[in-house]
Amino acid sequence: MKLATLNDGTRDGRLIVVKRDNSAYAFATNVALTLQAALDQWDALEPRLRALAEELEAGRVQSRPLDVSALLSPLPRAYEWVDGSAYLNHVVLVRKARNAEPPPTLKTDPLVYQGGSGTFLSPTQDIPLVDEAWGMDFESEVAVILGDVPLGTQAKDAEKHVKLVMLCNDVTLRNLIPNELAKGFGFFQGKPSSSFSPFALTPDELGPAWKDGRVHLRLRSTLNGQVVGDTDAGPEMHFSFFDLLQHISKTRPFTAGTILGSGTVSNEDRARGISCLAERRMIETIEAGGPKTPFMKVGDRIEIEMFGPEGQSLFGRISQKVVKP
Amino acid sequence: MKLATLNDGTRDGRLIVVKRDNSAYAFATNVALTLQAALDQWDALEPRLRALAEELEAGRVQSRPLDVSALLSPLPRAYEWVDGSAYLNHVVLVRKARNAEPPPTLKTDPLVYQGGSGTFLSPTQDIPLVDEAWGMDFESEVAVILGDVPLGTQAKDAEKHVKLVMLCNDVTLRNLIPNELAKGFGFFQGKPSSSFSPFALTPDELGPAWKDGRVHLRLRSTLNGQVVGDTDAGPEMHFSFFDLLQHISKTRPFTAGTILGSGTVSNEDRARGISCLAERRMIETIEAGGPKTPFMKVGDRIEIEMFGPEGQSLFGRISQKVVKP
Numbered sequence: 001m002k003l004a005t006l007n008d009g010t011r012d013g014r015l016i017v018v019k020r021d022n023s024a025y026a027f028a029t030n031v032a033l034t035l036q037a038a039l040d041q042w043d044a045l046e047p048r049l050r051a052l053a054e055e056l057e058a059g060r061v062q063s064r065p066l067d068v069s070a071l072l073s074p075l076p077r078a079y080e081w082v083d084g085s086a087y088l089n090h091v092v093l094v095r096k097a098r099n100a101e102p103p104p105t106l107k108t109d110p111l112v113y114q115g116g117s118g119t120f121l122s123p124t125q126d127i128p129l130v131d132e133a134w135g136m137d138f139e140s141e142v143a144v145i146l147g148d149v150p151l152g153t154q155a156k157d158a159e160k161h162v163k164l165v166m167l168c169n170d171v172t173l174r175n176l177i178p179n180e181l182a183k184g185f186g187f188f189q190g191k192p193s194s195s196f197s198p199f200a201l202t203p204d205e206l207g208p209a210w211k212d213g214r215v216h217l218r219l220r221s222t223l224n225g226q227v228v229g230d231t232d233a234g235p236e237m238h239f240s241f242f243d244l245l246q247h248i249s250k251t252r253p254f255t256a257g258t259i260l261g262s263g264t265v266s267n268e269d270r271a272r273g274i275s276c277l278a279e280r281r282m283i284e285t286i287e288a289g290g291p292k293t294p295f296m297k298v299g300d301r302i303e304i305e306m307f308g309p310e311g312q313s314l315f316g317r318i319s320q321k322v323v324k325p
Numbered sequence: 326m327k328l329a330t331l332n333d334g335t336r337d338g339r340l341i342v343v344k345r346d347n348s349a350y351a352f353a354t355n356v357a358l359t360l361q362a363a364l365d366q367w368d369a370l371e372p373r374l375r376a377l378a379e380e381l382e383a384g385r386v387q388s389r390p391l392d393v394s395a396l397l398s399p400l401p402r403a404y405e406w407v408d409g410s411a412y413l414n415h416v417v418l419v420r421k422a423r424n425a426e427p428p429p430t431l432k433t434d435p436l437v438y439q440g441g442s443g444t445f446l447s448p449t450q451d452i453p454l455v456d457e458a459w460g461m462d463f464e465s466e467v468a469v470i471l472g473d474v475p476l477g478t479q480a481k482d483a484e485k486h487v488k489l490v491m492l493c494n495d496v497t498l499r500n501l502i503p504n505e506l507a508k509g510f511g512f513f514q515g516k517p518s519s520s521f522s523p524f525a526l527t528p529d530e531l532g533p534a535w536k537d538g539r540v541h542l543r544l545r546s547t548l549n550g551q552v553v554g555d556t557d558a559g560p561e562m563h564f565s566f567f568d569l570l571q572h573i574s575k576t577r578p579f580t581a582g583t584i585l586g587s588g589t590v591s592n593e594d595r596a597r598g599i600s601c602l603a604e605r606r607m608i609e610t611i612e613a614g615g616p617k618t619p620f621m622k623v624g625d626r627i628e629i630e631m632f633g634p635e636g637q638s639l640f641g642r643i644s645q646k647v648v649k650p
Contacts, residue, residue: 011365011580040336077580079402079443085510103508113510114439118404118580128476130576151453151650173576183428185410185438186511192577251455251498252517255336255402255443325476 001046001053001202003028003164004316005035005072007122012036013072017053018199022316024063026056035074035200039256042147042163046202068316073120073196074166075145078259081117081194082248083141083170084110085263086239093266093282110239110247113186115170117259121195123318127171128192128325135175135295136322138302140221140275141168142233143261144241145200149254158213158242165206165215167197167304167315168261174278174295196259197304198316206314213240215306217314219265221275222303228280229273231265233306296322326371326378326527328353328489329641330360330397332447337361338397342378343524347641349388351381360399360525364581367472367488371527393641398445398521399491400470404580406442406519407573408466408495409435410588411564418591418607435564435572438511440495442584446520448643452496453517453650460500460620461647463627465546465600466493467558468586469566470525474579483538483567490531490540492522492640493586494629499603499620521584522629523641531639538565540631542639544590546600547628553605554598556590558631621647 002020005013006027015028015035031048032038038045055061085091088106095102103109121127129136145164153161170191177190203210209217216234220227239247244260265275274280281291296302304318327345330338331352337359341350356373357363363370380386410416413431420427428434446452454461470489478486495516502515528535534542541559545552564572569585590600599605606616621627629643 077404079404080441082441082513105508109504109508111508111510112513114441114513116405116407116439116577116579117442118583119578130477134576152455176576179434181509183430183434183436184506184509185436188407188437188439188573189576248513251459251501251514252441253444254441258443 001050001205002199003035003049003074004199005074005076007070007072011076013076017049017056018066019056019063022199022313023066024056025066026052026061026063028052036257039145039147039163042256068198069124071198072122074164074200075196075257075259076120076122078117078120078257079255080258081115081261082112082258083115083261083263084112084239084244086110086237086244087263087266088238089236089268090264090266090279093279096282096286107238110244112244112248115191115194119193121193121320123195123198123316125195125320126323127320129296129298129322130325132297133175134173137172137174137277137295138221138304139170139172139264140219140229140304141170141261141264142215142219143168143196143259146245146254146258146260147256149245149249149258151249151253153245153249155240155242155246158245161245162203162241164200165203165210166200167219167306167318169195169302169304169318169320170261172276195318195320197318199314201314213242217306217308219275220305220307221273224301227273229275231267231272231275233262233265236267237262298322298324326375326530327524328360328374328399329524330399330401332395332397336401338401342374342381343391344381344388347524347638348391349381350391351377351386351388353377361582364470364472364488367581393523394449396523397447399489399525400521400582400584401445401447403442403445403582403584405583406440406586407437407583408440408586408588409437409564409569411435411562411569412588412591413563414561414593415589415591415604418604421607421611432563435569436588437569437573440516440519444518446518446645448520448523448641450520450645451648452645454621454623454647455650457622458500459498462497462499462602462620463546463629464495464497464589465544465554465629466495466586466589467540467544468493468521468584471570471579471583471585472581474570474574474583476574476578478570478574480565480567480571483570486570487528487566489525490528490535491525492544492629492631492643494520494627494643494645495586497601520643520645522643524639526639538567542631542633544600545630545632546598549626552598554600556592556597556600558587558590561592562587623647623649
């Protein structure tokens with residue numbers, strides 16, 4: 001089942017069910033007005049949404065042609081956005097560039113940060129950049145939407161709490177981060193509003209590509225029309241979404257609608273390219289003594305997309321241009 | 326105007342208007358079902374809520390006796406919870422205890438962290454503590470609920486975005502924090518679910534005590550029946566809520582319903598006591614070489630309250646017992 005949120009002028013938009021080929025949609029109004037409302041009663045409403053999705057595939061319900069530019073992020077605002085950094089190659093690269101060792105707990109203790117979740121950009125919305133000196137970067141990620149997660153959930157029991165899968169552009173202001181980190185309170189000003197893919201899919205929609213709490217597919221990042229990354233989101237995700245879920249629920253529970261991110265998808269094989277500019281700059285630093293690639297500038301466009309085995313765009317395309325606000 | 330959220334078995338509870346003497350309430354159902362719904366249309370709905378509050382004071386509307394134990398936190402879940410650390414005495418004490426200098430930007434660059442906002446405890450709800458070795462602490466704070474805040478809001482324009490004021494118990498797991506800080510991603514596991522005061526007040530309800538973005542009143546913390554702190558929340562709040570609002574909106578906007586906290590209220594005058602156990606332990610360390618006061622244990626009760634000039638409890642009492650989950 002493929003869900004999305006139509007921009008109807010309200011803060012939380014309107015829940016729609018999307019045809020598998022992304023061509024058309026049907027309003028889910030009779031089931032739930034918004035995706036958050038559906039998540040709040042997921043066990044009761046999921047079967048009804050699935051029934052509607054089947055009717056839509058079969059052409060037995062009124063549908064309308066889909067215009068991706070009319071969509072908001074599946075959750076235009078969420079109660080929590082927790083982002084991991086589960087691809088160790090990304091962590092190792094960052095440390096190498098500044099001649100530091102990876103943390104001793106790299107492989108045993110996941111890195112996660114609490115992100116702002118009140119004002120997500122839509123998948124095709126311009127990204128406002130006040131000052132190019134802030135060093136804007138994209139980060140191409142996989143993210144899941146959780147149901148209610150009890151305190152102390154274990155990885156082995158985590159799968160049932162993963163309700164939907166989507167992609168994320170976790171926008172980052174690289175040059176603001178050192179000052180924020182020096183204060184020890186996290187990334188705050190370094191993380192402006194993120195955006196998510198047009199469609200959120202139930203994990204079964206991914207077939208065998210959804211395995212062990214990982215999405216075993218390629219994530220393509222295209223910058224100004226040039227493919228800069230075609231990274232595999234599967235095997236190198238050291239901590240699976242189930243591991244991350246166990247980690248975050250150690251000291252508190254989570255409400256339905258919490259979004260959990262994978263962190264920047266990153267592969268050791270450099271032929272796969274990058275899912276953020278910071279990595280390319282690190283590789284340049286390691287190989288040539290300093291970065292050559294600039295961060296994003298006004299006018300740059302980043303596109304993020306993931307394809308199924310038949311080449312179909314599973315989550316739709318994030319396509320955002322950087323603009324002066 | 327004094328607002329609260331009644332536990333009606335739903336996730337977000339039901340908005341009520343509370344009499345100034347805390348004795349009775351009226352349902353706001355005809356105006357908005359939940360506090361978030363009211364905040365989403367605040368300009369249109371605030372006058373109607375104020376009219377209802379006047380009717381309630383005058384005894385011209387049906388009211389019911391108020392039972393504080395039936396209340397949830399005013400926002401049982403919020404889209405963002407951003408907490409500052411605006412009382413410099415608190416920051417200085419923490420550093421002194423470990424022989425470190427305060428950060429050079431202490432007085433010019435506010436400290437804020439992004440907190441979890443999906444599962445707040447109610448003001449009288451037990452605080453689950455899995456392991457006493459985690460070092461549970463309370464933190465008595467003032468917090469404000471914001472309306473929509475545009476990107477790049479300046480302190481001088483901030484006042485109109487502050488819609489409501491309340492108190493907070495920002496529960497902290499002290500012994501988990503060093504490991505979290507060492508990873509550089511913030512406090513994540515060190516901050517379980519916070520709770521807020523029974524009532525949220527419009528700033529005008531505080532009269533002259535609401536001045537320059539600060540609440541100039543005493544905040545009382547009572548641990549196991551003993552007053553441990555009666556700190557002044559006013560003059561020593563180095564960064565006002567307006568300053569904090571400018572700081573957080575530098576790189577992104579905020580949605581209505583975002584909660585912004587002051588950080589632990591702390592005074593240089595030690596006769597005023599403490600608003601968290603970590604401070605007392607730091608003072609013991611400075612004076613006697615090591616901490617004597619233990620962190621919170623199962624069975625401990627923390628109460629947090631603020632009184633007006635006539636001794637009335639403005640926000641109601643946070644009263645929470647630590648329990649084994």
